[in-house]
Amino acid sequence: MFLRIALTVFVSLGLTALATSALAKGPYDGSKPLICTTHESDSCIEDEECVGGDADDVSLPEFVRINIGAKKIEILDEGRTGQTTTIRTVERVGAFTILQGIENGRGWTFLINDEGETVLTVTGDGVGWVAFGDCTTL
Numbered sequence: 001m002f003l004r005i006a007l008t009v010f011v012s013l014g015l016t017a018l019a020t021s022a023l024a025k026g027p028y029d030g031s032k033p034l035i036c037t038t039h040e041s042d043s044c045i046e047d048e049e050c051v052g053g054d055a056d057d058v059s060l061p062e063f064v065r066i067n068i069g070a071k072k073i074e075i076l077d078e079g080r081t082g083q084t085t086t087i088r089t090v091e092r093v094g095a096f097t098i099l100q101g102i103e104n105g106r107g108w109t110f111l112i113n114d115e116g117e118t119v120l121t122v123t124g125d126g127v128g129w130v131a132f133g134d135c136t137t138l
Contacts, residue, residue: 003037028097028114028137030068030090035076036110036118037063038133046126060131066110067097073099073110102136 014020043058044050053060063076071087085108089100099110106124112135122129 010107028112032137033068034112034135034137035063036112036133036135038118038120038131040133041129041131044128055106055131058129058131060122060129066112066135068097068099073101110132 012072016110026087038055039050041055041058041116042052043052051058056083061075061077063093064127065074065076066072066075066087068090070085073085073087075081085101085103085117087099087101091098095114099112099113101108106122107124108120111119116135118133120129120131120133
């Protein structure tokens with residue numbers, strides 16, 4: 001509970017501004033872990049209308065720690081703390097760091113630009129999710 005409160009306060013104090021100052025100094029090289037949060041999400045099911053909301057509304061994590069060196073993403077949400085997924089590929093393209101992986105039969109891509117803005121997409125059989133957020137270095 002304390003971690004969730006601390007992370008919520010951290011976000012409310014301006015994660016976007018911190019991400020901009022932390023990552024805008026040059027290309028992100030992956031040497032430091034990141035803390036990322038989502039602030040807008042959508043879930044789409046084939047032949048149905050998409051539903052928007054926050055991360056919890058569409059079953060995506062709200063807070064994650066990304067450790068590119070260890071090739072791990074750890075969920076920091078209350079009740080899911082410690083759940084991890086493996087980063088299978090890391091690629092640097094222009095001003096973007098692109099992470100990809102597979103979890104439970106679904107593919108995911110996490111795109112992070114040098115200003116710390118992120119887009120997470122998750123796709124499965126007839127279903128897809130997209131979340132927008134921000135990251136900052138620890």
